[in-house]
Amino acid sequence: MxxxxxxxxxxxxxPPRPTRVPMPPAEASRPAVDLVVDGKAVSVPAGxxxxxxCAKLGLDIPTICQxxxxxxxxxxxxxxxxxxxxxxxxxxxxxxAESGMKVSTNSDRVRASRRMVLELLASSxxxxxxxxxxRRCAEYGARPERHGSPEPASPEGERDQRVPGHHHLPxxxxxxxxxxxxxxxxxxxxxxxSKCVLCYKCVQxxxxxxxxxxxxxxxxRGFDARISTENAxxxxxxxxxxxxxxxxxxxxxxxxxxxxxxxRQAGTWDESAQKQTDTICGYCGVGCTLTLHVQDNTIVKVTxxxxxxxxxxxxxxxxxxxxxxxxxxx
Amino acid sequence: xxxxxxxxxPTDSERLAVDAVLGPPVSAWAGGVRDLGxxxxxxxxxxxxxxxxxxxxxxxxxxxxDRFGWLPPGALAHISxxxxxxxxxxHGVASFYQLFQLKPGARSQxxxxxxxxxxxxxxxxxxxxxxxxxxxxxxxxxxxxxxLGVCEQAPAALVLRHGEKPGGGAIGGATARAVESAIESGSxxxxxxxxxxxxxxxxxxxxxxxALLARVGRxxxxxxxxxxxxxxxxxxxKALALGSEATIAEVVASGIVGRGGxxxxxxxxxxxxAKAADPERLVxxxxxxxxPGTFKDRVVMEGxxxxxxxxxxxxxxxxxxxxxxxxxxxxxPLAVRRMxxxxxxxxxxxxxxxxxxxxxVSFDIEIRRGAGAYICGEETALFNSIEGQRxxxxxxxxxxxxxxxxxxxxxxxxxxxxxxxxxxxxxGGAAIAAMGTTGSKGRKLFCVSGNVARPGVYEFPFGITLAxxxxxxxxxxxxxxxxxxxxxxxxxxxxxxxxxxVPLTFEGTRAIGATLGSGVVMVxxxxxxxxxxxxxxAAFFRDESCGQCVxxxxxxxxxxxxxxxxxxxxxxxxxAEESALLDDLAQVMRDASICGLGHTASSALQSxxxxxxxxxxxxxxxxxxHG
Ligand SMILES: Cc1cc2nc3c(=O)[nH]c(=O)nc-3n(C[C@H](O)[C@H](O)[C@H](O)COP(=O)(O)O)c2cc1C
Ligand code: SF4
Ligand code: SF4
Ligand code: SF4
Ligand code: FES
Ligand code: FES
Numbered sequence: 001m002x003x004x005x006x007x008x009x010x011x012x013x014x015p016p017r018p019t020r021v022p023m024p025p026a027e028a029s030r031p032a033v034d035l036v037v038d039g040k041a042v043s044v045p046a047g048x049x050x051x052x053x054c055a056k057l058g059l060d061i062p063t064i065c066q067x068x069x070x071x072x073x074x075x076x077x078x079x080x081x082x083x084x085x086x087x088x089x090x091x092x093x094x095x096x097a098e099s100g101m102k103v104s105t106n107s108d109r110v111r112a113s114r115r116m117v118l119e120l121l122a123s124s125x126x127x128x129x130x131x132x133x134x135r136r137c138a139e140y141g142a143r144p145e146r147h148g149s150p151e152p153a154s155p156e157g158e159r160d161q162r163v164p165g166h167h168h169l170p171x172x173x174x175x176x177x178x179x180x181x182x183x184x185x186x187x188x189x190x191x192x193x194s195k196c197v198l199c200y201k202c203v204q205x206x207x208x209x210x211x212x213x214x215x216x217x218x219x220x221r222g223f224d225a226r227i228s229t230e231n232a233x234x235x236x237x238x239x240x241x242x243x244x245x246x247x248x249x250x251x252x253x254x255x256x257x258x259x260x261x262x263x264r265q266a267g268t269w270d271e272s273a274q275k276q277t278d279t280i281c282g283y284c285g286v287g288c289t290l291t292l293h294v295q296d297n298t299i300v301k302v303t304x305x306x307x308x309x310x311x312x313x314x315x316x317x318x319x320x321x322x323x324x325x326x327x328x329x330x
Numbered sequence: 331x332x333x334x335x336x337x338x339x340p341t342d343s344e345r346l347a348v349d350a351v352l353g354p355p356v357s358a359w360a361g362g363v364r365d366l367g368x369x370x371x372x373x374x375x376x377x378x379x380x381x382x383x384x385x386x387x388x389x390x391x392x393x394x395x396d397r398f399g400w401l402p403p404g405a406l407a408h409i410s411x412x413x414x415x416x417x418x419x420x421h422g423v424a425s426f427y428q429l430f431q432l433k434p435g436a437r438s439q440x441x442x443x444x445x446x447x448x449x450x451x452x453x454x455x456x457x458x459x460x461x462x463x464x465x466x467x468x469x470x471x472x473x474x475x476x477x478l479g480v481c482e483q484a485p486a487a488l489v490l491r492h493g494e495k496p497g498g499g500a501i502g503g504a505t506a507r508a509v510e511s512a513i514e515s516g517s518x519x520x521x522x523x524x525x526x527x528x529x530x531x532x533x534x535x536x537x538x539x540x541a542l543l544a545r546v547g548r549x550x551x552x553x554x555x556x557x558x559x560x561x562x563x564x565x566x567x568k569a570l571a572l573g574s575e576a577t578i579a580e581v582v583a584s585g586i587v588g589r590g591g592x593x594x595x596x597x598x599x600x601x602x603x604a605k606a607a608d609p610e611r612l613v614x615x616x617x618x619x620x621x622p623g624t625f626k627d628r629v630v631m632e633g634x635x636x637x638x639x640x641x642x643x644x645x646x647x648x649x650x651x652x653x654x655x656x657x658x659x660x661x662x663p664l665a666v667r668r669m670x671x672x673x674x675x676x677x678x679x680x681x682x683x684x685x686x687x688x689x690x691v692s693f694d695i696e697i698r699r700g701a702g703a704y705i706c707g708e709e710t711a712l713f714n715s716i717e718g719q720r721x722x723x724x725x726x727x728x729x730x731x732x733x734x735x736x737x738x739x740x741x742x743x744x745x746x747x748x749x750x751x752x753x754x755x756x757x758g759g760a761a762i763a764a765m766g767t768t769g770s771k772g773r774k775l776f777c778v779s780g781n782v783a784r785p786g787v788y789e790f791p792f793g794i795t796l797a798x799x800x801x802x803x804x805x806x807x808x809x810x811x812x813x814x815x816x817x818x819x820x821x822x823x824x825x826x827x828x829x830x831x832v833p834l835t836f837e838g839t840r841a842i843g844a845t846l847g848s849g850v851v852m853v854x855x856x857x858x859x860x861x862x863x864x865x866x867x868a869a870f871f872r873d874e875s876c877g878q879c880v881x882x883x884x885x886x887x888x889x890x891x892x893x894x895x896x897x898x899x900x901x902x903x904x905x906a907e908e909s910a911l912l913d914d915l916a917q918v919m920r921d922a923s924i925c926g927l928g929h930t931a932s933s934a935l936q937s938x939x940x941x942x943x944x945x946x947x948x949x950x951x952x953x954x955x956h957g
Contacts (some may be wrong), residue, residue: 010780026336050367074725074879075878075879075880075924076880077879077880077881077922077923077924078880080921081921088920088921088922088923088929089921089922092724094725096727109921112914112917112921113917113918113921113922116881116914116915116918116920116922117881117922120880120881120884120885120888120918121880121884123884123888124884124887145688146890146902147892147911148891148895148902149889153334161884163425163428163431163432164425164426164427164428164702164703164873165428165473165475165476165702165873165874166473166474166873167869167870167872167873169890169891169894170891170894172894172895172898172900173900173902174891175888175891176887176891177892183399191409198877198880198882198883207416213334213419214333214416214418214419215334215416216409216418217416217418217419217421218422218720218877219418219420219421219422219425219426219874220425220877221425221426221703221874221876221877222873222874222876222877222883222886222887223872223875223883223884223886223887224871224876224877225876225877225878225883228418228421228422228425229418229421230336230337230406230416230417230418230420230421231334231337231406231417231421231432232405232421237336237417238334238336239333239334239336239416239417239418255376329377
């Protein structure tokens, strides 16, 4: 009979949550930049983005491919705003604020583009485990059904073999999708690229923005672009070290703990019945914060808060997946 | 950087093919001889040394593709080790380009143009015939291709052969027999001067006023002597005498703007780079020419390669760059050979390299071949491509003049822009500025194709009208009426018969909502099914989107589907609703895409719908006829 999972002992106090994302010290030398957003004057330090300026004014700008700990890739384009004098809209997540800029964040033009971006995503990607994006779709009135009925899932591995250029037009009235079978090639996490919005976050996390393992990259081109290992080999034949840092940054649930995936399949996944507990990983001396997601007295997944100073949400295989030892039932 | 390479060991010939480009490996880890003394150093220095070679990825992939006709996993693993590039990234780059194959292919790869100038002039039929004649052949693979840049000789085909002596060439007015005989003989019709004379109809008329095309089809493109005899290198001599600042002043005074499509003032671009704080600057020539209907840059490089070398050299001198890169699209094997020849000859004559013409200035040029990706013509995608990254455009700002190739201040110019430079220097900026109109100075090359008697590259001072140009090209054969003209290529706009009086200037075309773009003038007579042309244009953008940003990646796909279902007579809802959806797609692509590809992916379609109504898409042709 296994020990039930216990609350941490009383002497243990999880570290307090910092109130801001850690920044390098010595801010003083950054001069201020003054701009006008939606008619309101705002001042931000040089180097700040338009999104930072919006945040300072409390404006709610949708984002998908933006992550506070990563270099902006500005690919989803849902965060676009209107910049006076610019020919096109500009991505607020990456556009650096300049003095004198005049920005509108909620004009008809901005809303139209956001609606279309969301509509295009919703018509091509399975957003069922991306509640934030679903909420934005409703907020902006996206109507993905206008583009046709969903294309059936492509056979396993077919999308991975697509070559640039050549393609076939689907039957009239069918809207292409990225739908395909889930990739389950290891016991720790699954890759369901039917849900992938191609935000590049996992590639950045696996690459030089966190893990430096470079197991995955974007491959292919255009609508056939996809996240892939070399030659689309299973993860077990790739360089992957199962740190799960890609899972941690995936905004859509395309990358998911196998435990979560299995429970969702079985219909037993119930977030409302889950408790999240922060603790410190005991495997080594680094001291990464772990957030244990516990349902029915069982750890069902492990995350790490992105705003912690030590690892910015990143973990290694032990902290991320090495929790079975505390709940071995065999 | 510690990378894991799990791919198979390369065979000896795979190793040789890669090492031929990269040089012998320096460490045992990368397949070299063990040398303990050196290895210690390599563990300290070797990684960053190898990584700084990442720009050799594309050349290495080309070497393997040329040798084996595909990219075997062992060779890719070897490249990974040699350059310290993670295998997943090598795969990501290799799978980006149409000319790289990840599966074994036949000895000869035949690319048949199915794009807008060729498809209704026998291109589609040729592709079908070749497929029927060579089903599942081990000797020949047939591919449908986007525009091959030989539109003046539609239908066009390109043959690429791999092996120890790889080769290739283009075939114009292609027939199945011509393609087969080129495969058998290994010789291609693009070899002689006739090929160039055909491409430049004005070359047959001694009285024609030609400057940019003066040598094409008349001089031996391999002869530096011929080039010099015909005024070559006078421009460089003048620039050397004037020095950097005065050279840029001439270019500014000439009023020349970029000929690659965006029409940015060339002098301003140069001035910005010349004034950059970073002393290391670069010159890049954009010869990726993949805009459907564009072939002028190919003709210039094939027919007058020294002019481009001279133009690039003057640019380097003016902005203080010591190095230039010439990025030529992979579908132009002849242009690559001619440019290689010219660069070699110029080096031998002391016109490239250290201390050019005895001056204190050095400049050299390196050629890079593209591998089948229209998007790599976008300037920042081109930089990424050279750097060994996927050819995805970067976000601007920063602009190339601040942060270009390898992060250096970079002048990037189109081939035609650069061949104007020796002329500007020779004749003086003021003389060029006096030519043309107030908004468009100098001379312009037009790529005339489609239903005209004499398609080809034409040179005129700015100001000629569309009707005049069509007339110079012999008009529409058989007395047929013009149905439509596509200006500026797939990224451009259609104009109708009522607009033939438009002057072909930047301001003139802009005034009617069209664009000059890269100088494409593609004429469609009343036999062409424009709906089919529009469907192909939509397919082109869907094929060529890099896939980075949502509006373009999904939008080009939705746009193609939309045109497809209208043409199939199965619109979703009314035609008006479909038309509104097309507008919505156009707006989000224009407003929210990262780069010019997305911004212009709807413009030709929209111009057609504006002119003729959405019915144009569904085969409600203006004239009932079939091409
Ligand atoms: C999708 C796309 C494709 C392009 N292709 C080419 C090309 O093939 N050749 C070219 O010179 N410019 C091309 N351009 C324009 C370049 O980005 C750039 O403006 C040009 O090379 C600058 O040279 P110029 O000032 O001499 O025209 C392309 C732009 C886009 C957006
Ligand atoms: S688990 Fe870690 S190593 Fe594996 S793909 Fe994800 S980020 Fe890369
Ligand atoms: S798998 Fe997730 S993190 Fe990776 S690109 Fe797709 S949506 Fe983004
Ligand atoms: S607009 Fe298209 S081609 Fe340009 S970056 Fe976006 S997806 Fe790539
Ligand atoms: S959040 Fe800015 S482009 Fe994705
Ligand atoms: S070569 Fe066929 S359209 Fe250009």
